[in-house]
Amino acid sequence: MAADADTIAVLNFGGQYTQLIARRVREHNVRSIITRPDIPAEELREQNIAGIILSGGPSSVYADGAPRCQNEIFDMGVPILGICYGMHIGCQILGGDVQSTASREYGRVALHVTEHVSILRHVSPSTSVWMSHGDIVNTLSDDFVSLARTESCPYAAVRHRTRPFTGVQFHPEVTHTPEGSLIIRSFLFDTCRCKGDWRLGDVLTDTVASLRERVGKDERVICGLSGGVDSSVTAAMLHQAVGDRLVCIFVDNGLMRLGEVELVEATFKDHFQIDLRIARAAGRFLDKLDGVTDPQKKRTIIGHEFIEVFKDEAERVPNARYLAQGTLYPDVIESGHSVGGTAANIKLHHNVGGLPEELGFELIEPLRELFKDEVRNLGEQLGLPHDMAWRHPFPGPGLAVRIIGSVTCEKLEILRHADKIMIDEIVAAGWYPKIAQALAVLLPVQSVGVMGDYRSYDDQYVVALRFVESTDFMTADWVHVDHELLGRISARIMNEVRGVNRVVYDISSKPPATIEWE
Numbered sequence: 001m002a003a004d005a006d007t008i009a010v011l012n013f014g015g016q017y018t019q020l021i022a023r024r025v026r027e028h029n030v031r032s033i034i035t036r037p038d039i040p041a042e043e044l045r046e047q048n049i050a051g052i053i054l055s056g057g058p059s060s061v062y063a064d065g066a067p068r069c070q071n072e073i074f075d076m077g078v079p080i081l082g083i084c085y086g087m088h089i090g091c092q093i094l095g096g097d098v099q100s101t102a103s104r105e106y107g108r109v110a111l112h113v114t115e116h117v118s119i120l121r122h123v124s125p126s127t128s129v130w131m132s133h134g135d136i137v138n139t140l141s142d143d144f145v146s147l148a149r150t151e152s153c154p155y156a157a158v159r160h161r162t163r164p165f166t167g168v169q170f171h172p173e174v175t176h177t178p179e180g181s182l183i184i185r186s187f188l189f190d191t192c193r194c195k196g197d198w199r200l201g202d203v204l205t206d207t208v209a210s211l212r213e214r215v216g217k218d219e220r221v222i223c224g225l226s227g228g229v230d231s232s233v234t235a236a237m238l239h240q241a242v243g244d245r246l247v248c249i250f251v252d253n254g255l256m257r258l259g260e261v262e263l264v265e266a267t268f269k270d271h272f273q274i275d276l277r278i279a280r281a282a283g284r285f286l287d288k289l290d291g292v293t294d295p296q297k298k299r300t301i302i303g304h305e306f307i308e309v310f311k312d313e314a315e316r317v318p319n320a321r322y323l324a325q326g327t328l329y330p331d332v333i334e335s336g337h338s339v340g341g342t343a344a345n346i347k348l349h350h351n352v353g354g355l356p357e358e359l360g361f362e363l364i365e366p367l368r369e370l371f372k373d374e375v376r377n378l379g380e381q382l383g384l385p386h387d388m389a390w391r392h393p394f395p396g397p398g399l400a401v402r403i404i405g406s407v408t409c410e411k412l413e414i415l416r417h418a419d420k421i422m423i424d425e426i427v428a429a430g431w432y433p434k435i436a437q438a439l440a441v442l443l444p445v446q447s448v449g450v451m452g453d454y455r456s457y458d459d460q461y462v463v464a465l466r467f468v469e470s471t472d473f474m475t476a477d478w479v480h481v482d483h484e485l486l487g488r489i490s491a492r493i494m495n496e497v498r499g500v501n502r503v504v505y506d507i508s509s510k511p512p513a514t515i516e517w518e
Contacts, residue, residue: 005031005048005197005198005202006030006031006048006050006192006194006195006196006197006198007030007031007032007033007047007048007049007050008022008025008030008031008032008033008049008050008051008052008053008188008192008194009032009033009034009035009039009044009047009049009051009052009053010022010025010032010033010034010035010052010053010055011035011036011037011039011052011053011054011055011069011073011086012034012035012036012037012055012057013037013054013055013056013057013059013067013085013086013089014055014057014058014059014067015055015056015057015058015083015084015085016056016474017055017056017171017173017174017474018034018055018056019034019369019371019474020173020174020371020472020474021053021055021083021173022034022369023173023371023374023472024172024173024180024181024184025053025184025188026198026200026374027181028184028185028188028189028194028196029196029197029198029199030050030188030194030196030198031198031202033047034369037054037067037068037069038067038068038069038070039069039070040070040072041070041072041073041075041076044073044076044078045076049076049078050078050079050192050193050194051078051079051080051081051187051188051191051192051194052073052076052078052079052080052081053080053081053082053083053086053187054069054080054081054082054083054085054086054087054089054090055083055084055085055086056083056084056085056086056132056171057084057085057086058085059085060088060098060100060134060135061085061088061089061092061098061135062092062098062099068089069089069093071093074090074093074094074163074165077164078164078192079164079165079166079187079191079192080164080165080166081119081165081166081167081168081187081191082165082166082167082168083167083168083170083171083172083173084132084133084168084169084170084171086167087137087158087167087168087169088135088137088167090165090167091137091140091144091155091158091167094141094143094144094160094163094165095140095141095143095144096137096138096139096140096141096144097137097138097139097140098135098136098137098138099135099136099138100134100135101133101134101135101136101152101153103152104133104134105131105132105133105150105152105153106131106132106133107130107131107132107176108128108129108130108131108176109128109129109130109131109150109151109152109170110126110127110128110150110151111126111127111128111129111148111149111150111156111157111170112125112126112148112149112150113125113126113127113147113148113157114146114147114148114149115145115146115147115148117147117159118147118159118166118186118191119157119166119168119183119184119186119187119190119191120147120148120157120183120186121186121190122179122182122185122186123179123182123183124179127178127179128176128177128178129150129156129170129171129172129177129179129180130170130171130174130176130177130180131150131153131169131170131171132171133169136152136153136154136155136169137155137158137167137169140155140158143160143161143162143163144158144159144160144161145158145159145160145161146158147159147166148168150169153169155169156168156169156170157169157170164191166187166191168183172184174474174475175471175472175475176475200374200377200378201381203370203374203378204237204378204381204382207237207241207366208237208240208241211237211238211241211242211364211366212241212242214364215241215242215245215321215322216321218319219245219319219320219321219322220242220245220246220247220317220318220319220320220321220322221238221242221245221246221247221320221321221322221323221324221364222246222247222248222249222310222313222314222317222320222322222323222324222361223235223238223246223247223248223249223323223324223325224248224249224250224251224306224310224323224324224325224326225248225249225250225264225268225276226250226264226326226394226396227250227256227260227263227264227267227394228326228391228393228394229326229372229375229376229379229384229388229389229390229391229393230326230327230328230367230372230375230393231325231326232267232326232379232384232388232389233326233367233375233376233378233379233382233384233389234324234325234326234366234367235248235268235272235274235324236272236379236382236383236384237366237378237382238324238364238366239272239274240382244275246274246275247275247277247317247320248268248274248275248276248277249276249277249278249279249310249313249314250264250265250268250276250277250278250279251279251281251306251309251310252278252279252280252281252282253281253282253285253302253305253306253309253398254281254282254283254285254286254412255282255285255302255397255398255399255400255407255412256398256399257394257398257399257416257419257420258416258417258419258420259420261278264276264278265278267388271385277313277316277317279309279310279312279313281305281309284305284309285301285302285305286407286409288301288305289301289302289400289406289407290406290407291406292406292407293405293406295401295518298397298400298401298407298518299397299401302396302397302398302400303396303397306396310323311360314360314361320361321361321362322361322362322363322364323361323362323363323364324363324364324365324366325363325364325365326365326367326375327365327367327368328367328368328370328371328372328375371471371472371473371474372393372436372472372473373471373472376389376390377389390433392432392435392436392437392438393437393473395516399412399415399416399419401516401517401518402415402419402439402440402441402442402516402517402518403415403441403442404441404442404443404444404517404518405444410499411442411461414442414461414463414497414498414499414500415440415441415442415463417496417497418440418442418463418493418497418500419439419440421489421492421493421496421497422438422440422465422489422493423438425485425488425489425492426438426467426485426489429482429485429488431467431481431482431485434469434479435467435468435469435479435481436468436469436470436471436473436476437466437467437468437470437473437476437515438465438466438467439465439466439515439516440463440464440465440466441463441464441465441466441506441517442461442462442463443461443462443463443464444461445461445462446459446460446461447460447461447462447501447502459499460499460500460501460502461499461500461501461502462500462502462503462504463493463497463500463502463503463504464503464504464505464506464517465486465489465503465504465505465506466478466505466506466508466515466517467479467481467505468510468515470510470515473515474510475509475510475511476509476510476515477509477510478506478507478508478509486505489503490503
């Protein structure tokens with residue numbers, strides 16, 4: 001990374017989309033960092049800050065204990081963009097009043113631009129934006145100019161007359177705001193005068209160099225492999241940094257897809273020539289999951305057993321000091337572990353939460369501030385095969401969170417074969433690269449049907465198929481897939497998988513749904 005690279009600081013007030021803001025900045029080849037909300041102005045000056053973005057957040061600025069930024073950042077002379085909560089805090093500091101509104105806006109809303117200036121200069125007079133708020137700027141001083149409104153929000157975008165502060169009530173960083181990229185681009189290049197000379201490859205160079213410096217010459221790193229792109233890129237990056245001091249451990253928890261263990265073994269022993277150890281612990285995991293139906297408890301149990309198995313294997317690796325994981329930012333933010341702020345917990349990820357203090361390793365998570373598509377691109381730069389770099393994501397807890405209710409050997413076999421049919425068919429039809437993630441879910445619903453000349457009910461389950469399209473996995477839409485393909489998948493599952501007599505298709509978007517069912 002060039003020492004003089006323009007940098008945008010994203011002050012994190014705990015919003016679910018904070019890292020998405022930073023990612024949108026990077027998409028325009030501008031370096032971004034995420035900081036705590038109360039970072040002093042002098043620390044920002046040391047980072048060659050070209051601009052500041054104040055993120056959204058779950059709090060109300062008028063509430064006791066609400067996170068705040070230092071007033072001095074508005075005296076730095078650098079452009080500041082406030083988004084949602086960030087707009088509220090900026091307006092409150094510079095002469096506005098924020099109150100709760102009875103007309104809470106959530107989802108797509110029509111925005112009417114009244115002043116085509118500043119960050120809205122390239123936006124259509126009427127456009128769609130994504131709103132998610134219960135507070136609004138109620139009044140403004142004469143130091144402000146209103147730039148846009150919605151039916152329920154008179155100050156949907158504002159700018160200060162004398163200070164370089166602009167605020168928007170909506171979220172330009174999400175894909176549900178079609179012209180959001182234009183707004184961010186205007187802020188970066190028209191307002192902040194950024195050069196746009198930062199590249200994703202800088203992340204690889206910086207991270208590899210940092211890992212080499214961190215890991216001593218006599219120390220070894222253990223990487224948890226799952227076969228997915230996240231852990232694969234982590235392993236490849238570490239192998240580039242520390243060479244044969246890397247030991248990869250694959251935990252066979254009995255919750256994987258059909259043939260997964262064999263695929264991982266062939267790929268990493270043959271392709272990467274990496275020291276791979278396979279811990280065969282399926283019985284141990286299934287015993288612990290017996291009778292457990294709560295998804296958070298499943299994740300906690302699997303996470304705990306994963307660490308215990310890892311510790312057992314790690315005892316056989318001399319000089320092992322570090323544990324590397326392929327944690328991505330969506331995992332971090334959905335677990336409530338945002339950088340510099342606190343985000344609402346959506347679900348527990350076993351490779352983020354539950355790591356015991358007595359683990360005995362220092363944790364290395366080189367991908368924890370990146371999104372899936374960025375990781376895939378890094379994978380190709382590292383020389384991963386294209387099919388591996390662009391493989392669909394698979395949850396750390398495996399099929400346990402795709403079986404709604406209790407996990408049994410019988411249900412795992414049913415779901416494995418249904419999942420294999422689904423993947424085979426979408427690959428054969430050319431749909432695999434068009435889908436960001438495809439999954440099959442076994443529902444705890446016994447469905448009446450007709451098998452041959454007989455009524456079927458007992459031990460007959462429903463399989464739900466879910467195909468989503470997404471670039472960042474923070475938001476996602478269901479895929480309008482070919483109905484004939486769905487028909488083939490459904491027919492094959494019901495004909496070939498004993499125990500299934502009904503197949504359904506999930507057409508929920510994220511938000512409000514998550515991609516996985518549990």
